Each structure stands twice: as C-alpha cells, then as structure tokens.
Amino acid sequence: MDYKIGQRVTGTVSGIQNYGVFVQLDSKTQGLVHISECKNGRIDNLPEEFHIGQPVEAIILDIDNYSKKISLSFRQLSIPKVHANPKPGENRNIYKHFWTATRVKAGFKPIAETIEASKSEALGRIRGNKK
Known part of the structure; x- marks a missing residue:
C-alpha cells in the first residue's frame, strides 16, 4: 500500500518498547509511535496502556524516503485540524x-x-x- 503523511491508518500493536509502540499496518509495513506521541500527558508504563494484538488507529507523521520507516501518532487524533480557509457552513469552533x-x-x-x-x-x- 502507498502511504502518505497525514493519512489516518489502522493497524495492530505488534511490539512494545520503552521508547514507543510498534504498529503493524499491513503484511509488509510497520510503523513506530514514539512514547511522546502515544497520548497527551506522561506515560510511565507503556505495557499498561497498550497490549500486543490491540487494534489501533493512528496518523502518519513522517515517512523516511531512504529507510522507508514510518512515524505514527495516536496523540494527533485528538487535535482538531485547523483549516486556513474554512468552507462556508463549516464548523469554525476550532x-x-x-x-x-x-x-x-x-x-x-x-x-x-x-x-x-x-x-x-x-x-x-x-x-x-x-x-
């Protein structure tokens, strides 16, 4: 699959380390959610928050074109998108x-x-x- 920065993706937690959570996006692609992008606030123990096999949704923050590593974020899902020019009738309560x-x-x-x-x-x- 062809992934793009800013794309919302679903996957399953495939690994947990002290520095972040690995998410399997498809059979060939895995991404990393750094601990700072897991949620707002401090996380002391990632295994208490996540478990292997857990279905998750994330946003792609970055794709390294050289190594093809994908950086993901759970935290960005809770931040509303800011549109420079909202369409007429669109919710402007941002x-x-x-x-x-x-x-x-x-x-x-x-x-x-x-x-x-x-x-x-x-x-x-x-x-x-x-x-």
Missing part, C-alpha cells in the same frame, strides 16, 4: 493556541516596558478571565 501575548500590542518595545502587561494577560488566561 481552538487555536497562541504562545505570545495577543492582546498586548508590544511591537518592538523592550521587554522591560511590556513585561507587566504580558504577565497580567497570562495570569488572566490562567484564571479563566477572557477579555
């Missing part, structure tokens, strides 16, 4: 996270001049105050 202060218009001012406004905005977000 959460987009910004790591910078979006309401504080700092421009190219020194950090010392904008730090207080940025801190108060961040604390407001943490407390749930959406202004």
Whole structure:
C-alpha cells in the first residue's frame, strides 16, 4: 500500500518498547509511535496502556524516503485540524493556541516596558478571565 503523511491508518500493536509502540499496518509495513506521541500527558508504563494484538488507529507523521520507516501518532487524533480557509457552513469552533501575548500590542518595545502587561494577560488566561 502507498502511504502518505497525514493519512489516518489502522493497524495492530505488534511490539512494545520503552521508547514507543510498534504498529503493524499491513503484511509488509510497520510503523513506530514514539512514547511522546502515544497520548497527551506522561506515560510511565507503556505495557499498561497498550497490549500486543490491540487494534489501533493512528496518523502518519513522517515517512523516511531512504529507510522507508514510518512515524505514527495516536496523540494527533485528538487535535482538531485547523483549516486556513474554512468552507462556508463549516464548523469554525476550532481552538487555536497562541504562545505570545495577543492582546498586548508590544511591537518592538523592550521587554522591560511590556513585561507587566504580558504577565497580567497570562495570569488572566490562567484564571479563566477572557477579555
């Protein structure tokens, strides 16, 4: 089968190591889900979360053209797709996270001049105050 990055695939868990889970996609193709892509949050013991023979669904993150190794993710299934130009009538209720202060218009001012406004905005977000 011809696989593509971003494709949603199904398979079965064929191996579990400390660093990730191997998934058999078809009779000739196997992919790896790194421990960081297994789920949101920390996983201390992969064998407690997964077992060999378990059917799973994943998304292809990367395909190494030279070695033909496939990187998979379970975690990406829970992240909604963000469309740059949604179609009319399409659900636009998609959460987009910004790591910078979006309401504080700092421009190219020194950090010392904008730090207080940025801190108060961040604390407001943490407390749930959406202004």
